[in-house]
Amino acid sequence: MSVRVRVPTPLRKFTNGADEVNAQGPNVRAIVDDLDRSYPGIRERICDETGKVRRFVNVYVNGDDIRFLQNLETSLKDGDNISIVPAIAGGL
Amino acid sequence: MTFVQGLKCRECGQDYPKEPLHVCETCFGPLEVVYDYDRIKKEISREKIAQRAKSLWRYRELLPIDGEPQAGLYSGFTPLIRAHRLGAALGAKELYIKDDSVNHPTFSYKDRVVSVAISKAIEFGFDTVSCASTGNLANSVAAHAAKAGLNCYVFIPEGLEQGKIIGSAIYGPRTIAIQGNYDDVNRLCSEIADKYGWAFVNVNLRPYYAEGAKTHGFEVAEQLGWKLPRHIVVASAGGTILPKIAKAFKELKQVGLIDDSACKIYAAQATGCAPIIQALKKGADLISPVKPNTIASSIAIGNPADGFYVLQAVKESGGWGESVTDEEILDAIKLLARTEGIFTEPAGGTEVAVTRKLIQQGRIPRDESVVISITGNGYKTLEVVAKSVEQPFKIRADLRNFDELYLQLNQPTPGKVAAGEG
Numbered sequence: 001m002s003v004r005v006r007v008p009t010p011l012r013k014f015t016n017g018a019d020e021v022n023a024q025g026p027n028v029r030a031i032v033d034d035l036d037r038s039y040p041g042i043r044e045r046i047c048d049e050t051g052k053v054r055r056f057v058n059v060y061v062n063g064d065d066i067r068f069l070q071n072l073e074t075s076l077k078d079g080d081n082i083s084i085v086p087a088i089a090g091g092l
Numbered sequence: 093m094t095f096v097q098g099l100k101c102r103e104c105g106q107d108y109p110k111e112p113l114h115v116c117e118t119c120f121g122p123l124e125v126v127y128d129y130d131r132i133k134k135e136i137s138r139e140k141i142a143q144r145a146k147s148l149w150r151y152r153e154l155l156p157i158d159g160e161p162q163a164g165l166y167s168g169f170t171p172l173i174r175a176h177r178l179g180a181a182l183g184a185k186e187l188y189i190k191d192d193s194v195n196h197p198t199f200s201y202k203d204r205v206v207s208v209a210i211s212k213a214i215e216f217g218f219d220t221v222s223c224a225s226t227g228n229l230a231n232s233v234a235a236h237a238a239k240a241g242l243n244c245y246v247f248i249p250e251g252l253e254q255g256k257i258i259g260s261a262i263y264g265p266r267t268i269a270i271q272g273n274y275d276d277v278n279r280l281c282s283e284i285a286d287k288y289g290w291a292f293v294n295v296n297l298r299p300y301y302a303e304g305a306k307t308h309g310f311e312v313a314e315q316l317g318w319k320l321p322r323h324i325v326v327a328s329a330g331g332t333i334l335p336k337i338a339k340a341f342k343e344l345k346q347v348g349l350i351d352d353s354a355c356k357i358y359a360a361q362a363t364g365c366a367p368i369i370q371a372l373k374k375g376a377d378l379i380s381p382v383k384p385n386t387i388a389s390s391i392a393i394g395n396p397a398d399g400f401y402v403l404q405a406v407k408e409s410g411g412w413g414e415s416v417t418d419e420e421i422l423d424a425i426k427l428l429a430r431t432e433g434i435f436t437e438p439a440g441g442t443e444v445a446v447t448r449k450l451i452q453q454g455r456i457p458r459d460e461s462v463v464i465s466i467t468g469n470g471y472k473t474l475e476v477v478a479k480s481v482e483q484p485f486k487i488r489a490d491l492r493n494f495d496e497l498y499l500q501l502n503q504p505t506p507g508k509v510a511a512g513e514g
Binding site: 006008009010013019045054055056057058060063065067068083085086087 | 103114115116117118119120121122272275276279282283286287378380381383395397398400
């Protein structure tokens, strides 16, 4: 499965400044692993030491928060779009 | 003159310079402004503050600007009102309303955070300001941008109340309505902020913006004679204001302006969007996002960025939280209007209804001081209450017509004007 991943500013020093990269894998966890093979060190920025997505990182597949799907086990199909987005403030 | 030393990650403690940055590169944690409190303590005093203009800038030592304030010179210092009649209705002996529904210039608490963010945007040299908003923030950013002569783009979810849409458009920004809810707006804006070099007040200026929310807490303390209430009830959406009120109280003690910083803080949410209250009641640290479904659009945020810090502040203070249904919110909007003459939006109704619930539950004792933080104005959300208020009686311009109507209205208890339930 080949998907496109949007990379937020804080992670672009891993991707040589690229704001979008391709990655391969059947689910989100495999995509993170694949990103880490291409861009060593990027996984520990997205996931904590227990392997879970960090508290202030939101991951979306085609605009849907993976916490509404199957988290890191969310399965993917060719051409899916993944966004990695820091949490932001708002409301009231 | 500045008392700001830099920015620091709230999670891993990494230091950053005073720049338009909002997330830690290492752990994505939010960045927080670091002050030199020892110097502030030497500079600041109750007397000095008392001599200053009645705006949020009277606490400027504790705000993150380097030069003079550039925006919001008339924002803040909203009334703190002793609410005798609402207190009697809720069974609270000493109840106050902190009324940000009359904040200048756009009638919500957001004029506080935006005053600081726009000042900072000007200091940084930006020519375009922007925000992701549930309505009130867009109103405030658009107004302050107009006054400062900056370009402005505001992003809102589709389907907001007319008052909030027109309440931005009138100031001449570009308004972009996104298909989806606020969480979708947020996600898109985070990506837009990355791509366009704008000052996004609640994205890349967030550390500075959020500090403005402290002034709500500073004012409550000053207006109570430099004392804190025993309890304060605050609505939670993304989770900015509640932890900042907690921070404000701590800072006041740290710089010697108050003696005791004990005050129990309570979070209020709508049952149709209560991810923080659900986590609080489960004892969970991790907040599971929800899909919002409530009339309280300004607090319809299912994925609260600072929800974790709301939980932390509530627990640390010894407070609690509750959620209330849309029906309870509507009732509470009317109750506040009919007892105190204050017309708030559903977020404010949520706070009043939650206060009532917490008093009924015995969480808030009836004989201790309570402040309800009213954050927004009901004139912006007329649609929400339009069907639950009495419609005008239409008559001809003829005295006999009125005489008849008056008799009808007053039949059950002659001589007494009918209470206008409809």
